[in-house]
Amino acid sequence: MDLVMGEIFLAFIASLCTGIMYNERKNLLCVGLSGMIGWITYAWMLESSGNVIFSSFLGAVLVGLYSESVARLRKAPAMVFSIPGIFPLVPGIAIYNSTQYIAENNLLEAANTGIEAISCAGAIACGILMTSAVFRIVKKRRTQKS
Amino acid sequence: MKINQVMDIAIKAGKILLANGSEIYRVEDTIGRICRSYGVEAECFVLPTSIFITVIGKEGEPLSYVKRISERTVNLSRIEMVNSFSRSIQENPMSYEEAIKTLEKIEGEKDYKFGLRLLVAGITAFAYTLLFKGTVQDAIVAFLIGMLIYISKEKVSRIGVFKFFEYFVSGLIAASMSVIAVKLFPFLNIYRIIISSIMILLPGVSTTNALKDALHGDIVSSQFGITEAIFTVVSVTAGVAIILSLGLGWI
Numbered sequence: 001m002d003l004v005m006g007e008i009f010l011a012f013i014a015s016l017c018t019g020i021m022y023n024e025r026k027n028l029l030c031v032g033l034s035g036m037i038g039w040i041t042y043a044w045m046l047e048s049s050g051n052v053i054f055s056s057f058l059g060a061v062l063v064g065l066y067s068e069s070v071a072r073l074r075k076a077p078a079m080v081f082s083i084p085g086i087f088p089l090v091p092g093i094a095i096y097n098s099t100q101y102i103a104e105n106n107l108l109e110a111a112n113t114g115i116e117a118i119s120c121a122g123a124i125a126c127g128i129l130m131t132s133a134v135f136r137i138v139k140k141r142r143t144q145k146s
Numbered sequence: 147m148k149i150n151q152v153m154d155i156a157i158k159a160g161k162i163l164l165a166n167g168s169e170i171y172r173v174e175d176t177i178g179r180i181c182r183s184y185g186v187e188a189e190c191f192v193l194p195t196s197i198f199i200t201v202i203g204k205e206g207e208p209l210s211y212v213k214r215i216s217e218r219t220v221n222l223s224r225i226e227m228v229n230s231f232s233r234s235i236q237e238n239p240m241s242y243e244e245a246i247k248t249l250e251k252i253e254g255e256k257d258y259k260f261g262l263r264l265l266v267a268g269i270t271a272f273a274y275t276l277l278f279k280g281t282v283q284d285a286i287v288a289f290l291i292g293m294l295i296y297i298s299k300e301k302v303s304r305i306g307v308f309k310f311f312e313y314f315v316s317g318l319i320a321a322s323m324s325v326i327a328v329k330l331f332p333f334l335n336i337y338r339i340i341i342s343s344i345m346i347l348l349p350g351v352s353t354t355n356a357l358k359d360a361l362h363g364d365i366v367s368s369q370f371g372i373t374e375a376i377f378t379v380v381s382v383t384a385g386v387a388i389i390l391s392l393g394l395g396w397i
Contacts, residue, residue, distance in 0.1 A: 006276075010273045010274075010277045011277060013269065013273045014270055014274055014277060017273065018270060020266045021270070021346065022167075022220045022221070022222050022351070023220065023223050024222040026223065027226075039277070075233075077169075077222075077225055077226060079168075079225075079351075079355065079358065080225070080226060082354055083354050084350070086354065087345065087348070087350055088274070088277060090350075092341040092342075092344070092345060093337070095379065096340060096341045099383045099390065100387075100390055102387050103387045103391035104391070121353075125353070132358060132361055133361060136361070
């Protein structure tokens with residue numbers, strides 16, 4: 001449990017720092033929370049299902065939901081929260097492994113891990129896209145009514 | 147207010163958004179909103195490198211304005227401020243001088259100090275190493291390499307060789323430093339160090355923006371963002387791969 005709490009804290013710090021690197025000022029705390037939520041979902045799903053791609057997808061969905069709703073509360077663009085939020089989900093290990101296999105001239109394994117990396121990136125993209133699409137539909141409905 | 151003054155405000159707001167890493171649809175949206183709040187009907191078309199606005203004047207003559215954006219960075223704070231500026235202008239249209247003054251203030255907003263950004267780059271690498279289940283020793287090395295990469299990225303991009311060169315150089319540095327560190331201290335884990343330290347180079351902004359633009363039907367800008375992201379990742383990994391193919395045998 002200690003380790004898990006530590007990880008959650010690290011995810012918070014990592015996203016917060018990404019936020020500072022992108023010169024975010026007003027909503028730094030919310031930015032940190034975004035990464036934390038994404039990481040909790042991702043780590044928890046990965047542990048219970050073992051499927052990296054699905055876990056990335058779900059993590060991204062949660063980051064998307066969080067950032068779209070906080071964006072409305074704080075009256076800031078959603079990208080402010082979603083960009084630092086998805087950083088912990090990025091398939092860095094798969095990209096690295098693929099690169100290393102290329103360096104070792106093991107092209108079959110490189111393709112294997114490369115496809116894993118691309119699928120993860122696609123899953124994250126899909127997650128973010130779906131949540132923004134849902135929020136957009138809701139917004140359109142509302143403006144049509146009024 | 148004169149039509150060219152409205153256009154001036156709109157183009158200035160659009161320029162700040164675009165130069166600081168906003169999505170394309172947000173730029174078009176903001177320009178349209180500003181023009182509409184002054185009762186001017188504008189047609190605008192934005193690409194990641196330029197803004198085009200055309201307005202029909204009082205006597206039916208078309209007025210048009212093209213603005214090239216050459217330098218682009220990421221500053222989320224400025225985007226937020228322009229966003230709330232355009233919303234406030236919609237509610238009560240302010241005078242030309244006041245609007246330009248506000249926009250100039252937003253544009254003059256400073257980035258965080260280099261020292262702080264440097265430290266934060268190091269902490270990011272440190273945190274990601276531990277997050278990817280590395281040891282504290284790995285994390286300390288990643289902290290140093292992360293800072294080094296950030297310096298090289300900033301300096302090389304200022305020299306301005308070509309767009310993706312800084313990423314290639316940063317990849318080279320990350321991998322070579324990690325190889326040297328592992329050679330000196332064999333208990334370190336090379337791949338955790340490299341992954342965590344190149345984390346700060348990943349194209350999060352262009353990817354996310356490209357997705358949002360695609361959702362708004364802006365396929366051209368979306369393609370631009372995706373291509374930019376792919377080029378960035380390929381540049382970094384090419385740098386890493388070159389060093390690894392030389393260095394892995396040496397370790």
